[in-house]
Amino acid sequence: MRKSGVSNTVTTILAVVLLLIGLAGGYLISSTVSMSPTVVTKTAFVTVGGTVTERITITTAVAQPTGPPLKIGMTISKDGLFAPLTSGYEAFNREWLNWVNNVRKGVYIRELGVRVPVEIIMYDDRSQPDLAIQLYTKLATEDKVHILVSPYSADIGIQLIPTVAERFRVPMIMAEASTKDMWNKGYKYAVTSMVPYWEDNENGWAATYFDMLAKTKWAKTIAFVGWDITWAIDTYNSGKSLARKAGLQIVYDQLLAPGTTDFSGVIRELRTVNPDVVYLAMFGPVNALFIKQAAEAGFKPKEFHVIEYGAGFVKSLGPLAEGVTSDIFWTPSFKYYQSNLLNELMTKAGLSWVDWQWTELRMIIFQMIVSAVEDAGKLDREAINDALHRLQIMTVSGPLIIGPQGYGNIGLVTIQIQNGRIQTVWPQHLANATYIHP
Amino acid sequence: MFNPILVVESVIDGLVLGGIYTLISLGLSLIYGVAGVLNISHGDMVMLAGLLTFFITNAIGQQSMGITIASSGIILLFLIVGILLYYGLIKPLTKRTKQELLIGAILVTIGLSFIVQDLAATAFGTLPRSIYIGFEPIKVGELVVPFFRLVTFIIIVITANFLWFFLKKTFTGMAMRAVTNNREMALSLGIPIHGTSAVTFGVGAVLAALGGILYLANGFPITPFIGLSLTVKALTVIVIGGTGKLIGTVIGGVVLGIAETLTGTVISFYWAPAISILLLLIVLMIKPKGILGE
Numbered sequence: 001m002r003k004s005g006v007s008n009t010v011t012t013i014l015a016v017v018l019l020l021i022g023l024a025g026g027y028l029i030s031s032t033v034s035m036s037p038t039v040v041t042k043t044a045f046v047t048v049g050g051t052v053t054e055r056i057t058i059t060t061a062v063a064q065p066t067g068p069p070l071k072i073g074m075t076i077s078k079d080g081l082f083a084p085l086t087s088g089y090e091a092f093n094r095e096w097l098n099w100v101n102n103v104r105k106g107v108y109i110r111e112l113g114v115r116v117p118v119e120i121i122m123y124d125d126r127s128q129p130d131l132a133i134q135l136y137t138k139l140a141t142e143d144k145v146h147i148l149v150s151p152y153s154a155d156i157g158i159q160l161i162p163t164v165a166e167r168f169r170v171p172m173i174m175a176e177a178s179t180k181d182m183w184n185k186g187y188k189y190a191v192t193s194m195v196p197y198w199e200d201n202e203n204g205w206a207a208t209y210f211d212m213l214a215k216t217k218w219a220k221t222i223a224f225v226g227w228d229i230t231w232a233i234d235t236y237n238s239g240k241s242l243a244r245k246a247g248l249q250i251v252y253d254q255l256l257a258p259g260t261t262d263f264s265g266v267i268r269e270l271r272t273v274n275p276d277v278v279y280l281a282m283f284g285p286v287n288a289l290f291i292k293q294a295a296e297a298g299f300k301p302k303e304f305h306v307i308e309y310g311a312g313f314v315k316s317l318g319p320l321a322e323g324v325t326s327d328i329f330w331t332p333s334f335k336y337y338q339s340n341l342l343n344e345l346m347t348k349a350g351l352s353w354v355d356w357q358w359t360e361l362r363m364i365i366f367q368m369i370v371s372a373v374e375d376a377g378k379l380d381r382e383a384i385n386d387a388l389h390r391l392q393i394m395t396v397s398g399p400l401i402i403g404p405q406g407y408g409n410i411g412l413v414t415i416q417i418q419n420g421r422i423q424t425v426w427p428q429h430l431a432n433a434t435y436i437h438p
Numbered sequence: 439m440f441n442p443i444l445v446v447e448s449v450i451d452g453l454v455l456g457g458i459y460t461l462i463s464l465g466l467s468l469i470y471g472v473a474g475v476l477n478i479s480h481g482d483m484v485m486l487a488g489l490l491t492f493f494i495t496n497a498i499g500q501q502s503m504g505i506t507i508a509s510s511g512i513i514l515l516f517l518i519v520g521i522l523l524y525y526g527l528i529k530p531l532t533k534r535t536k537q538e539l540l541i542g543a544i545l546v547t548i549g550l551s552f553i554v555q556d557l558a559a560t561a562f563g564t565l566p567r568s569i570y571i572g573f574e575p576i577k578v579g580e581l582v583v584p585f586f587r588l589v590t591f592i593i594i595v596i597t598a599n600f601l602w603f604f605l606k607k608t609f610t611g612m613a614m615r616a617v618t619n620n621r622e623m624a625l626s627l628g629i630p631i632h633g634t635s636a637v638t639f640g641v642g643a644v645l646a647a648l649g650g651i652l653y654l655a656n657g658f659p660i661t662p663f664i665g666l667s668l669t670v671k672a673l674t675v676i677v678i679g680g681t682g683k684l685i686g687t688v689i690g691g692v693v694l695g696i697a698e699t700l701t702g703t704v705i706s707f708y709w710a711p712a713i714s715i716l717l718l719l720i721v722l723m724i725k726p727k728g729i730l731g732e
Contacts, residue, residue, distance in 0.1 A: 080663060083564035228708070257711050261566075261659050264451050264584075265702035265710070268444050271582070285566045285659070292568055293657040296584045298575035312565050320570060 039098045046123075049134045054078065054124040058094050060101035060117050067112045069119040070373055073145030074175075075135050077152065080127025084285055084311040085176075086152045088356050091349035093120050096366050099345060107370055110377030121145060129156045133163050140168040146379055147372075148172040149365055152358075154179040154230040165189040171372075171385035173365045176358045179230045183405045191388045193364045193400050193408040194329075198234035200241035202411075205234070206279075206327050207242055209305060209414040212426040214246035218437045219276040219303070223252035225266055225290070226281030227259075235307045236281040243279075251275050263290050267297045276302045276438075284308040284357065288316050295320055302438045310357030314417055321420070323436060327412040330360035330397045331424045333432040337394040338367065354422055364395045364410065443580045448703040449696055454587045456695020457594035458652050460688050462668060463675040464601065465645030467687045470676075471618040472638040474539055475528055478547040481668030482554040483519075483643050487512050487650030488660035489558060492567040501571045509651050513644050520643030523550075524636040532632070551665055558662035566659035590652050597648060598688065604641075605684070614638055674714050678721045680728025689729055693717070 042057045059069070074093075076086045097120055100106065106115035121143050125132040132151055139145050148170050150157040157177025165172035166189055174182065174192040182190060197205035213219050222243050226236035236255070243250055251273045254266055267290075270278065278294075278301045280287040287306040294300070306313075309326040317324075332343050332353060342363045346353055353359065371393045376383035391402045397410045414426040416435060423433030466480045490512055495504030527550065531542040573585035605611035613634045616624040625631055654660050671694075679690025697717055702710035721728060 079559065079564070083559075084566070087564065254707060257708050260707070260711055262455070262698075262710075265444075265448060265699060265707055268447050268582075268703070272441065272444070289566065289568050289657070289659050292570040295570060295572070296575070296586065296657050298577070298582055298584070316565075316568070318570070 038102050039094055041094065046138075048123075048131065048138060051126070051128075051131055053126065053131065053135070056090060056122040056124075058097050058120045058122070060097070066106065066114040067109060067116045068379065069117045070107050070109075070147075070369075070379060071119050071121060071143065071145040072147055072149060072369060073121045073136070073139030073143055074149035075123045075125035075132055075151045077127040078124040081283075082127040082152045085283065085358075088349070088351045089359070089362055090122060092345060092351055092356075092359055092362055093122065095345040095349045096363070099341070100366070100370065104370075108374050109379060110374070112378075116379070125151055125156075129159055132156050133159060136160050136164040137168070140164055140170045145170070146381055147369055147384055149362075150174045150177045152176045154182075154234070158182055158230065161187050161190045169385075170381050171388050173368060173388070175361050175365060177231075178407065179234055183407050187406065189385055191368075191391075191402055191406045191408070193361065193368060193395065193397075193402075193410045195409050195411045196407050197412070198238050200238045200245065204238050204242070205307065205412060206239050206305065206414075208412065208426045209325060209327065210239070210242040210246040210248075212414055212435060213243075213248065213277070216435065216437055219248060221251045221273075221275040222248045222277040222279060223254075223270055223273065223275040223301075224250065224279045224281065225252075225254050225256065225263075225270075227257075227283070227286070228255045229258050232281040232307065236279075239279050239281065239307075248277070261286065261289060263293050264297060267294050267299050270294075270301070271297070271299045274301070278304050280304060280306045282307070284310045284313050285316070288313045288321075291317060291320050291324070308357060309415075309417075309422075310355055312355055314354055314420060314422070321417045323417065325414055325416045325425070326357075328357060328360070328415055329364075329410055329412055331413065331415060331422070331430075331432075333424050334396065334398075334430065336396055336398050338363070339396045342396045360396055364397060364400065367393060367395050368400070444703050445700070446581060447583065448699040450583055450591075451587065452696030452699035453692060454590050454594075454656065454695070455699060456692035457591060458649055458656070458691075459671060459675050459695055460691030461594060461597060461645050461652070462649035463672040463679075463687045463691055464598075464684060465642035465649070466669070466672045467676050467681070467684060468614070468638050468645075469642040471682070472614050473524065473528060473635040474536060474621075475543040476540060476547070477639075477642070478544055478669055479551040479554060479665065480547075480642070480646055480672060481670075482551050482558075482665035483516065483646035484650035484653065484668050485660055485662060485665040486554060486558060487516060487647035488654040489562050489567060489662070490515075491651045491654055492569060492660065493562065495569060501569055502573070505569075505571070505651065505655055509648075512647050512651065516643040516647035517640040520640035521636045523643070524632075524639035528635070528639070529632055532635075551669075555662050555665060562662065564662060566661045567654070568657055568659045569654060570657070571655065584656075586655055590656055593648075593652065597645075601641075601645075601684075610634065610637055671714065674718050677728055678717060680725075680731030683730050686728055686730035693729070 040059050044055045045052055046055050076089050077083045078087050101117045106117045108115050123135040125135055150172055154177045157174050166187055172190050178192045178194050180198050224236055226232045280290055291304055305325045314321045346359055372384050372387040372391055375387040389402055393400050400408050400410055402408050413424055413430050415422050416425045424431050425433055425435040462484055469475055469477050491508045494508035495501055498504035527546050531539050571586050575582050575584045613629045616629055617634050675690040675694055676687055679686030694714055697713050698710050701713040
């Protein structure tokens, strides 16, 4: 009887311990305080809404002899769907913070008459929208950050504006997250550097690509395949409109449920219509998957255009990546403000710009923050928000002007994968290679 | 527009996809039948085998050769892992009542699932991994079938027959069936319950591993977080086919595979992923014990 009782207790403890270890997961492995000569990273674990998650604070090791720090808050995804696309930003943030505090010597606050250091507080949102809302609420109310940077994805971002930015009156810069409904509802605390790419305007998503097709005239037919998520639909619809304007015939279009990874049926149908170009509006790794499955099924259109190629696209596709075209806000061939610095910081962070396609948006955001805070002259959310909304600065991707609705004018250029390298091919004044087409 | 060629290709695709579901589900079904354990981490075995195959294949460099070499090693590894899993985590729970064993094992395997996911994410990264074998598809008139789908179908048929032979003609297989049918009677006949259960875990892990390898080799992506959804898919197959009979699992897998691909071709690709839930609801309403359930 006693033996059975002991056995039960041992089994229960084993089950509970395994469950707890599992919930904490790999975080326990990385729960440390790491200190480089110049930057301190403090990692802690917090429970938010019943979920254990990671809190990472990056500060400068050598204390600045000045005022309170400028606090920037954001989440990144170290787990789940967006992890391959955003987890590297932690390292980039660390390198930028090192530069801004130790090389630039902080941000000048006119009201205090001194330069203050910058502090970045990050949480792991595990790609979960509900958790992201709770974490941004915590950043706004408990961590009392001065400015928020949105996570990846318009689907999460659109929920954060009313629930956090507007509610707590904290300026939020939308990073890789923008859609029409963010900017037509009169929100006052959200801005983005990006052009309204859901419209078929001249520097919207793939606009330079369709301009290139119109000028080169080789393509006659096009097919559209996309996931039914906000960003992909925006680029899918604007792409269709731009394709018609460019004189292309749309011979096939197919929206798929988010998460679809078996494309064999769609590929079969595409084979029967045989378009010149297949436009894929999905996340980079999913676009790569589609191209692989198409090759296995013997379907080879003259060209694939993908709206995203990051996260190992070129490496995973190998020769299949040759000739694929895509869109980006910046390439190393750009010679605008701090373009070399972006290159240098990415190298130090161990991020290849081939794999980390949107890091330029993070750089632009940091450029916006420094300019807006120095323009505001004080560490005050309202003043910083006002400054952000009248921002006119030079960025790594060219001049940025924030419009009255909160969005900017930074557009995209067309790149093509040639001999395993990513080359800028359109517009011609920014190109460093010639577009190769059938 | 209705295109008979597309429908035939969809059915072939469905058979292969259903075959992969069947392999994965058979492992889960065997473990549940013999050991009375609902192994929530079963899908993580699929994931782990897929990721290991990906990295071994990449290290070797040549895709088809890599898969062949990786498969043999991984299958042996998972046989051992399955047996150790039983002795290390499940056997201590068997002293409890049947119901407590079921709940306890669910908790333990959920914890294991989280651990495996996070370790896999730490070790292999979070990128979706898929491979491209590069064989030319087989063309018969207008009909086009990717070469490896055909290979997969042959592997699945051989595996299913081998499993049938193992269960019907070998002592261990007969012992597994005896334990499934009447545990107490099997015990009184001197059948080693723990040994039989451990081997079942090993066989289940091997089937999961084979499913993972074929899943990857057919161009589907594997991420560290895919395990739970595969376990749910396997459970759906078992419930549709009917618990208690392995042939039910085979039918459940094939029905689900063909339903998914035909839904895309005939109705809409948008709704193809949702068909498993609809199918499950229909089966539960019409035949609550599954297609072959008793």
